[in-house]
Amino acid sequence: MPARLNLVVLGKQGAGKGTQCKRLAASYGIPHISTGDILRGAVKAGSPLGREVASVLDSGALVSDDLVIELVRERFEEPDAQSGGLLDGFPRTLGQAEALERILGDDGIKLCINLDVPIELVTQRLSSRRICQECGAIYRDTDVEAISGTCTNCGGDVVQRADDQPEAIRKRLETYERDTEPLLAFYESRGLLVTVDGDQSPDEVTSAIEAIVHERGLA
Numbered sequence: 321m322p323a324r325l326n327l328v329v330l331g332k333q334g335a336g337k338g339t340q341c342k343r344l345a346a347s348y349g350i351p352h353i354s355t356g357d358i359l360r361g362a363v364k365a366g367s368p369l370g371r372e373v374a375s376v377l378d379s380g381a382l383v384s385d386d387l388v389i390e391l392v393r394e395r396f397e398e399p400d401a402q403s404g405g406l407l408d409g410f411p412r413t414l415g416q417a418e419a420l421e422r423i424l425g426d427d428g429i430k431l432c433i434n435l436d437v438p439i440e441l442v443t444q445r446l447s448s449r450r451i452c453q454e455c456g457a458i459y460r461d462t463d464v465e466a467i468s469g470t471c472t473n474c475g476g477d478v479v480q481r482a483d484d485q486p487e488a489i490r491k492r493l494e495t496y497e498r499d500t501e502p503l504l505a506f507y508e509s510r511g512l513l514v515t516v517d518g519d520q521s522p523d524e525v526t527s528a529i530e531a532i533v534h535e536r537g538l539a
């Protein structure tokens with residue numbers, strides 16, 4: 321079996337991780353593993369997990385390490401993840417990063433891509449972000465889908481995430497700085513960190529990431 325392509329994408333909320341991961345997952349044929357999407361899916365389905373985490377998600381705080389680590393462990397057991405995965409929103413703490421190394425073993429993380437975007441820009445992106453509740457498509461508040469409230473992909477409702485309200489945004493960015501930024505040094509010390517300027521068009525960001533993955537002979 322060829323080596324697994326396991327990639328981590330780090331960056332503040334609103335840096336464009338979701339958009340880039342969807343594109344990269346499609347071009348490399350590996351699943352996009354977003355713990356935020358998995359948790360929001362559970363909330364929407366009203367499952368026991370969803371009921372447990374709903375209020376935490378709305379507040380913008382993190383759910384427990386144990387819970388998300390277990391979700392990721394299970395996700396990597398699924399057939400489509402045997403060729404690797406593109407991790408979005410995980411790991412978010414040092415404890416999660418260490419657990420991920422245990423989950424993946426020798427064929428571990430090949431690269432950690434840090435999408436770097438200034439805080440003013442992510443704050444503005446998050447407050448204008450709207451999302452389709454059905455398919456997860458992302459819109460801006462000025463897009464026709466956001467104004468009409470209907471997704472052109474699937475007809476689902478286009479809404480503002482509760483955690484994209486100003487108080488939750490502030491809390492999420494603070495949490496990122498405190499708990500997640502230390503991961504940059506963690507991956508740097510393993511020679512796995514690359515930083516990409518996220519303040520460019522989505523196409524430019526994708527090309528920059530693909531060039532690095534290619535240069536490193538990863539795909």
Ligand code: AMP
Nearest residue numbers: 355356377380381382383388409410412
């Ligand atoms: P995201 O879509 O990645 O911004 O995640 C939305 C919310 O899900 C976060 O604000 C957390 O409440 C929760 N969440 C997602 N991923 C994690 C994680 N790795 N660790 C803890 N909580 C998470």
